[in-house]
Amino acid sequence: MSKLLRATVVAHMLLSEMIREGDVVVDATAGNGHDTLFLAKLVGIRGKVYAFDIQEEALRKTGSLLEENGCLAQVELIHDGHENIGKYVKEQVRCVMYNLGYLPGGDKSIITQGTTTISSLEQATHLLSKEGVISLMVYSGHPGGLSEAEEVENFVKSLTSPPWHVLKWQKINGTQRGPYLIVLYKRDK
Amino acid sequence: MSKLLRATVVAHMLLSEMIREGDVVVDATAGNGHDTLFLAKLVGIRGKVYAFDIQEEALRKTGSLLEENGCLAQVELIHDGHENIGKYVKEQVRCVMYNLGYLPGGDKSIITQGTTTISSLEQATHLLSKEGVISLMVYSGHPGGLSEAEEVENFVKSLTSPPWHVLKWQKINGTQRGPYLIVLYKRDK
Numbered sequence: 146m147s148k149l150l151r152a153t154v155v156a157h158m159l160l161s162e163m164i165r166e167g168d169v170v171v172d173a174t175a176g177n178g179h180d181t182l183f184l185a186k187l188v189g190i191r192g193k194v195y196a197f198d199i200q201e202e203a204l205r206k207t208g209s210l211l212e213e214n215g216c217l218a219q220v221e222l223i224h225d226g227h228e229n230i231g232k233y234v235k236e237q238v239r240c241v242m243y244n245l246g247y248l249p250g251g252d253k254s255i256i257t258q259g260t261t262t263i264s265s266l267e268q269a270t271h272l273l274s275k276e277g278v279i280s281l282m283v284y285s286g287h288p289g290g291l292s293e294a295e296e297v298e299n300f301v302k303s304l305t306s307p308p309w310h311v312l313k314w315q316k317i318n319g320t321q322r323g324p325y326l327i328v329l330y331k332r333d334k
Numbered sequence: 335m336s337k338l339l340r341a342t343v344v345a346h347m348l349l350s351e352m353i354r355e356g357d358v359v360v361d362a363t364a365g366n367g368h369d370t371l372f373l374a375k376l377v378g379i380r381g382k383v384y385a386f387d388i389q390e391e392a393l394r395k396t397g398s399l400l401e402e403n404g405c406l407a408q409v410e411l412i413h414d415g416h417e418n419i420g421k422y423v424k425e426q427v428r429c430v431m432y433n434l435g436y437l438p439g440g441d442k443s444i445i446t447q448g449t450t451t452i453s454s455l456e457q458a459t460h461l462l463s464k465e466g467v468i469s470l471m472v473y474s475g476h477p478g479g480l481s482e483a484e485e486v487e488n489f490v491k492s493l494t495s496p497p498w499h500v501l502k503w504q505k506i507n508g509t510q511r512g513p514y515l516i517v518l519y520k521r522d523k
Contacts, residue, residue, distance in 0.1 A: 147465075147499060147519055147521055149348060149351050149352065150348065150499060150501055150517065150519055155344075155348075158347065159338060159339065159344075162338050163338065276336075298506075301506070301507060302506055302507050303507075304507050305507075305508065306505075306507050306508025306509075306510065307508075309507060309508070310336060310339060310505060310507070310508075311505065311506050311507035311508075312339055312503065312504065312505050312506065313502070313503070313504055313506050314501065314502070314503045315501065315502055316495075316499060316500065316501050317487075317490070317491055317500050317501065317502050317516075318490060318491050318492070318493050318494075318495050318498060318499070318500035319494065319495025319496075319498070319499075319500075320495075321495065327506075328339065330336055330339055332336055
């Protein structure tokens with residue numbers, strides 16, 4: 146039952162209520178494809194998912210997972226870093242999902258970096274439609290993770306309210322903290 | 335759509351997945367009865383809700399709301415402070431809900447206090463069954479609110495993990511912060 150309180154599960158619970166069939170959305174870090182599949186199911190065949198990853202291995206896994214689930218048609222797999230999101234996405238989007246850190250089961254030396262993550266986030270805030278949402282799974286436990294987490298927190302805390310509502314879901318006791326969730330919501334007014 | 339991200343809504347979303355029909359639960363601060371009704375509907379006629387409030391006005395409102403919704407039978411209304419929870423509740427409970435601060439629409443000088451809240455929380459942690467959950471809506475904006483919030487945070491952060499998972503859902507940008515949510519989950523192992 147504690148699974149329900151996991152940051153990844155809370156993120157999916159919130160986004161599944163906010164994303165509609167036909168929406169255009171972005172998976173900034175496709176990784177093993179779990180979030181890409183989640184998004185592809187939500188937006189359906191009338192919607193679109195742009196999925197980015199710098200690692201071919203990640204895109205191959207993501208493509209296979211989508212194909213197995215009959216969801217490949219609505220997804221554009223992009224072999225590039227999410228800091229280049231503005232080059233590929235020219236329309237307003239309902240959602241951008243980030244899963245920071247390294248590819249689970251992959252090369253742990255290949256990690257997302259503060260500078261490129263902030264550049265990507267800045268572009269994402271401009272691409273987002275009203276009532277759009279950006280979710281970030283933030284990992285601070287791996288080398289480089291803490292400084293990226295700090296950069297991300299500084300950036301999101303600097304966003305003005307309104308229109309931005311920035312919320313955090315985080316374990317606050319014990320030493321094993323795990324990933325935490327940051328949600329950026331762009332209010333309509 | 336931003337309603338979904340409100341601390342009160344997130345609390346209800348999580349608890350509605352964790353509380354089962356027939357459960358025994360506690361509303362430590364009945365107030366206007368919204369949480370009492372929410373809990374009474376979840377546990378149903380085979381379950382039980384203990385609802386505390388020090389203000390008669392609050393219990394009267396809560397009673398009326400429960401009656402209108404046909405949920406009075408499974409609720410025991412207790413005219414006493416939640417720091418006396420151990421006097422009335424002698425069985426293990428699945429959930430204890432707290433809504434700190436003052437009664438909305440009532441006398442704003444009557445507020446929950448750090449000392450009694452911590453005493454109540456200590457008892458609640460012992461009454462809680464495995465896989466049980468304590469939720470706290472914390473308000474820091476009213477006079478006395480900030481010091482109570484600090485006492486609560488210090489207490490919950492001191493709980494060991496395992497078995498305790500303590501999580502926080504909070505707005506982290508802008509000056510208007512509003513209430514935030516703390517969830518204490520008691521793991522099975």
